[in-house]
Structure formats: structure tokens, C-alpha cells
Amino acid sequence: MSMPLVLASGFTDVRPGLIFWTLVTFILVFAVLRWKAWGPILALADERERQITGAIEAAKRERAEAEKLLLEQKMAIADARREAAELVRKNQAEMEHFRDEMKASAQREVEALKESARRDITEQQKKAVAELKALSVDMAIDIAQKLLGEKMDDSRHRALAQQFVREVPAEDASKTPRA
Amino acid sequence: MRRLLVAGVVLVAGLALAEPQEGPGAEHAQGVDEKEVSVADYILHHVSDSNEYELEVPILDKYNKTYLLPQLFVPMPWGGRSCEPLAGAEAHGDHGVARPSLAQGCLDLSITKHTLFMWIAAGLLVLLMLTVPNRDKRQLVPRGTWANLFEAMILFVRDELAIKNIGTKYGAKYTPFLLTIFFFILFMNLLGLLPWSATATANLAVTLGLAVCVFLVTQFASIRAAGFKAYLAHLTGGVHWALWPIMIPVEILGLFTKPFALTVRLFANMLAGHIVIFFLLGLIFILKNAALAFMSVPFAMGIYLLELFVAFVQAYVFTMLSALFIGMGVAVAHHHEEHGHEAHGHGH
Amino acid sequence: MAEEGKDGERDGLSPTARGMRQAQPLVDAVWRFIGGAVVGVVLGYLLDRWLGTGPWLLLALSVLGIGVGFYAFVVSLSKLGRKK
Numbered sequence: 001m002s003m004p005l006v007l008a009s010g011f012t013d014v015r016p017g018l019i020f021w022t023l024v025t026f027i028l029v030f031a032v033l034r035w036k037a038w039g040p041i042l043a044l045a046d047e048r049e050r051q052i053t054g055a056i057e058a059a060k061r062e063r064a065e066a067e068k069l070l071l072e073q074k075m076a077i078a079d080a081r082r083e084a085a086e087l088v089r090k091n092q093a094e095m096e097h098f099r100d101e102m103k104a105s106a107q108r109e110v111e112a113l114k115e116s117a118r119r120d121i122t123e124q125q126k127k128a129v130a131e132l133k134a135l136s137v138d139m140a141i142d143i144a145q146k147l148l149g150e151k152m153d154d155s156r157h158r159a160l161a162q163q164f165v166r167e168v169p170a171e172d173a174s175k176t177p178r179a
Numbered sequence: 180m181r182r183l184l185v186a187g188v189v190l191v192a193g194l195a196l197a198e199p200q201e202g203p204g205a206e207h208a209q210g211v212d213e214k215e216v217s218v219a220d221y222i223l224h225h226v227s228d229s230n231e232y233e234l235e236v237p238i239l240d241k242y243n244k245t246y247l248l249p250q251l252f253v254p255m256p257w258g259g260r261s262c263e264p265l266a267g268a269e270a271h272g273d274h275g276v277a278r279p280s281l282a283q284g285c286l287d288l289s290i291t292k293h294t295l296f297m298w299i300a301a302g303l304l305v306l307l308m309l310t311v312p313n314r315d316k317r318q319l320v321p322r323g324t325w326a327n328l329f330e331a332m333i334l335f336v337r338d339e340l341a342i343k344n345i346g347t348k349y350g351a352k353y354t355p356f357l358l359t360i361f362f363f364i365l366f367m368n369l370l371g372l373l374p375w376s377a378t379a380t381a382n383l384a385v386t387l388g389l390a391v392c393v394f395l396v397t398q399f400a401s402i403r404a405a406g407f408k409a410y411l412a413h414l415t416g417g418v419h420w421a422l423w424p425i426m427i428p429v430e431i432l433g434l435f436t437k438p439f440a441l442t443v444r445l446f447a448n449m450l451a452g453h454i455v456i457f458f459l460l461g462l463i464f465i466l467k468n469a470a471l472a473f474m475s476v477p478f479a480m481g482i483y484l485l486e487l488f489v490a491f492v493q494a495y496v497f498t499m500l501s502a503l504f505i506g507m508g509v510a511v512a513h514h515h516e517e518h519g520h521e522a523h524g525h526g527h
Numbered sequence: 528m529a530e531e532g533k534d535g536e537r538d539g540l541s542p543t544a545r546g547m548r549q550a551q552p553l554v555d556a557v558w559r560f561i562g563g564a565v566v567g568v569v570l571g572y573l574l575d576r577w578l579g580t581g582p583w584l585l586l587a588l589s590v591l592g593i594g595v596g597f598y599a600f601v602v603s604l605s606k607l608g609r610k611k
Contacts, residue, residue: 022388
């Protein structure tokens with residue numbers, strides 16, 4: 001393939017007319033497509049992108065809200081549970097306290113009862129001893145009258161017997177009624 | 180599928196074998212040298228622009244028809260010559276016949292083979308773009324394969340080419356321009372792959388015209404982004420005003436280098452593939468060996484499939500580089516914004 | 528250039544485009560060097576042919592073009608340096 005042939009064949013020719021027609025055609029195609037095709041198509045794509053972005057944003061927002069709500073609910077449940085536990089704990093403590101108090105008061109009452117019973121017994125005992133003493137004096141006088149066969153001067157003999165009884169040792173006196 | 184492929188190969192091989200009897204190679208059947216020239220001639224004739232459109236009928240060469248396309252000459256003010264349309268053999272001939280040139284005062288606006296196919300591509304593009312992609316506001320999601328395919332390509336140009344090379348700030352503004360460039364080139368490339376058609380993008384004038392558009396838009400983008408003053412300041416190269424007579428041509432020359440690269444790249448890529456296909460088939464006639472068809476026809480088909488891919492790649496590359504240049508124009512202007520005043524002050 | 532890198536995430540540029548933008552001032556500077564010489568030679572040649580002044584304008588304008596190109600190159604680079 002010789003060089004002059006290549007040049008003569010004209011595939012490297014630049015026809016000014018064709019440049020002109022290219023420019024005219026391109027500008028026309030550009031104008032028509034921009035007006036009727038690119039504008040609407042790109043606007044539609046933008047609109048769709050906007051909507052998708054909006055939907056995603058909304059979904060994200062809703063999800064965040066739902067999560068917040070869920071968290072709140074969880075916290076509320078935890079609160080309630082904690083409160084209930086606290087209540088139970090408090091109740092138990094109160095019950096325990098109450099029981100302790102009951103126990104203590106019962107104890108106290110028992111103690112008091114015991115004390116009063118002891119006091120009663122001592123009193124009764126003292127009373128009994130006194131009665132016994134009086135009875136033994138009377139008996140002693142009676143016995144003595146019977147023994148002597150004569151009626152003694154009452155007041156003088158009573159004083160004598162009382163002295164006699166007083167001389168009786170205390171332990172013997174206390175033991176005597178029990179036996 | 181495979182059977183279809185084999186049938187196709189046999190058919191094409193048959194056509195190739197049948198052609199030497201009456202084809203263009205038969206006219207000069209004197210010797211290998213002559214034949215070589217005639218095949219080369221045939222190839223170059225087919226990839227070159229011309230004033231006529233040849234409707235070739237395979238095998239039955241005698242039914243070939245040649246249509247002379249309309250001629251139009253516009254007289255320019257500097258020419259003394261009357262610009263009458265050529266007649267007879269002069270009008271048909273694209274070899275050796277001197278058509279009145281622009282320097283002689285005649286703007287040749289005749290419709291040529293490439294002009295014709297450029298217009299067919301433009302018409303198809305407008306027709307398809309106005310009908311196929313979804314533009315119904317009520318239905319935001321495209322339906323159907325073609326609508327989806329077109330929209331995918333449109334959004335690819337916007338997101339991957341316009342935004343990625345120009346930036347988010349200015350990218351959307353130049354998307355319609357880049358879309359037009361991309362689809363216009365793509366349609367011309369693909370149309371050129373059909374039988375009985377011609378590839379307008381394998382013509383330097385067409386790629387030059389497209390590059391002129393890119394150049395103008397780049398300068399426009401540069402001026403719009405930075406203002407006219409900063410744009411002019413950049414053109415002076417930031418040197419003393421006495422040196423401007425040399426610096427301004429340098430800068431202007433610099434502005435033209437990039438679109439020039441665009442021009443040659445698209446032209447050479449679209450031309451090369453076609454020439455390779457033609458040459459592979461022409462090899463059969465050059466070597467006068469019919470058996471060669473079994474090798475060169477599959478090869479040519481492979482190149483053809485490659486061409487299909489190249490049609491997309493070249494449209495992509497041209498658009499991508501255009502976007503890159505526009506983006507750099509915007510950035511250069513921006514870069515000079517802070518220094519524009521300094522350079523200006525330096526000049527005075 | 529520093530602020531370009533800073534808001535690089537927002538401008539949506541591909542790494543290639545950003546790299547080309549950043550290299551652009553350097554390419555410009557180199558082009559001024561080469562272009563100065565080219566314009567000087569071509570201008571001198573054309574003027575010589577037009578005026579018929581032999582090789583003298585070609586020589587003079589070549590030297591001038593190379594000189595101006597180199598000067599513009601240095602000015603551009605020093606501006607770049609100052610900017611950083």
C-alpha cells in the first residue's frame with residue numbers, strides 16, 4: 001500500500017462541509033434531547049432518588065423512634081420490676097420487724113406475767129405464813145389451855161405465846177406450810 | 180447457537196468466494212501487484228467519505244446501485260468563482276477530481292455518505308430517546324428491558340462520567356451535554372456496524388466537529404466557573420505584558436491539544452477496526468487462495484464482535500475525556516481565581 | 528490545592544480526575560516551556576516567509592520563544608512553590 005494512494009483515497013480528508021453539518025446536527029440533537037429527553041428523564045431519576053432517600057430516611061427515623069420507644073418500655077418494665085422487688089424486700093423487712101416486735105412484746109408480756117405471778121406467789125406465801133403464824137398461836141393457846149386445864153388470862157397468855165412463836169426460827173416457819 | 184455460528188461462517192465464506200468473479204477485485208485481474216492495489220483501493224473507498232451511496236447486492240454484483248447524494252455549494256465572500264453543482268462524472272468521482280475548495284471560495288455543503296449516516300443515527304437517537312426511556316411522572320420505576328437499559332446508561336453517564344470527572348458542584352449542569360455526546364457517538368458507531376451502512380465516526384471531519392463542541396463547552400465552563408477576567412488572566416500565562424504576544428498563542432495552542440487528541444483517537448479507533456475487517460477478507464483475494472476464507476472469515480467475525488465492544492468503549496472514552504477536560508477547565512479557572520488578580524497586577 | 532484535598536470527599540471526583548486536576552498546573556508549566564519554543568520557531572518561520580527576511584527572524588524568534596518559554600516555566604513553578 002503506497003503512501004500516495006492512502007492520501008489520494010481521501011479517508012483523511014477533512015471536508016469543512018461535514019464539520020459544519022456535524023456541528024448543526026449535534027446542536028439540533030442536543031437541543032431536542034435536552035428539551036424532550038434528558039430534562040424529563042433526569043428529573044424523573046432525581047425524583048425517584050429523592051423519594052427513595054426520603055423513604056430510607058423516614059424508615060431510619062421510624063426505626064430509631066421505635067427503638068427509643070422499645071428502650072423506654074424496657075426501662076419502664078425494669079423500673080416496675082425493681083419497684084416490685086423493692087416492695088417485696090420492704091414488706092419482708094417489715095414483716096420481720098413486725099415479727100420481731102411481736103416476739104419481743106410477747107416475751108415482755110410473758111416476763112411481766114411471770115414477774116406478777118412470782119410477786120403473787122411471794123405475797124400469797126407471806127400471807128399464808130402470817131395466817132399460819134396466827135393459826136399456830138391460836139392452836140398453841142388452845143393446846144396450852146387444854147394442857148393446863150385452866151383458863152388462862154387471855155391477854156397475858158397470848159403475849160406469851162406470841163413471844164414463843166416469834167422465837168421459832170424463820171426457816172422452820174417457812175418450811176412448815178409447804179410440808 | 181453454535182449451528183447458527185457455523186452457518187454464518189459458511190455463508191460469509193460463500194459470499195467471499197463468490198465475489199472474485201464479478202467483484203471489484205475482478206476489474207484488475209492482471210497480476211498480484213494490481214490486485215493488491217485494487218483490494219487496498221476497495222477498502223479505502225469503503226471507509227472513505229463520498230458523494231454517492233452505493234447499494235451493493237451480494238453475489239449479484241450487476242444489481243448494484245449507486246445513488247448520487249444532493250450537492251450544495253455556498254459561495255463565500257472571498258471567492259470569485261461561481262459555485263455551481265458539479266455534473267456528470269465529476270460529481271460522482273471522489274478520486275482525483277478537484278472539488279472547489281473553501282480557499283477557492285466555495286463552502287461544499289454537499290450531503291455525503293457520512294453526513295447521511297450521521298443523520299440516520301441522529302434520527303434514530305432522537306426517536307428512541309423520545310419513546311423508550313420512561314418519562315411517566317406517575318410511574319417512577321422504569322418498566323421493560325429497553326427502558327431499564329437506557330436509563331442505566333443515562334445514569335452511568337451522569338454518575339460515573341459527569342459527577343466523577345467534573346464534581347458534584349458543576350457535574351449536573353454538563354450532564355445533558357455529555358449524554359448527547361455519548362449517545363450520538365454510540366449510535367453512529369453502532370450504525371456503522373450494520374451492513375450497507377457507513378461509520379460517520381470514522382471520519383476526521385465528524386470527530387473534529389464533535390471535538391469543537393467539547394472545546395467550546397470546556398471554555399464556556401471555564402469562563403462560567405471563574406469569570407471572564409480570571410479566564411483571560413489564565414490565557415496570559417502570568418508573565419509580563421510585553422511577553423504576551425508569545426504567551427497567548429502558546430496558551431491557546433495548549434487549549435487545542437486536548438480536543439485534538441479526542442478527534443484523532445475516536446477517528447483512528449473507528450477506522451482501524453473497519454480496515455482490519457476489510458483487510459482480513461481482502462487477504463483472500465490478495466493471496467488468491469479460497470481456503471484462506473476458513474481462517475480469515477472467523478478472524479473477521481471476531482474483530483467484528485470486538486468492534487461491537489469498541490463502539491461502546493470509544494463512546495465511553497470520548498465522553499469520559501470530555502468530562503475530564505470540562506472538569507479540568509473548571510478547576511484551572513478555580514485554581515487561577517486566587518492568582519488571577521496577582522497576575523493582573525503584575526501585568527500593569 | 529490543600530483545600531481540594533480536604534473537601535475531596537465532598538466533590539465526588541474519581542481519584543483519576545483529582546490527580547489530573549492536581550497535576551494540571553505542572554502540565555501547564557511544562558507546556559509553556561515547550562509551547563514557547565514551538566510558537567517562536569513557527570512564528571519566525573512564517574514571518575520569514577512572508578517578509579522574505581531569510582533565516583534572521585526565525586533565529587531571533589526561536590531564541591526569544593525558548594527564552595520566554597523558560598521564563599514562563601520558571602514563573603509558573605515559583606507560583607506553585609509559593610502556593611504550597
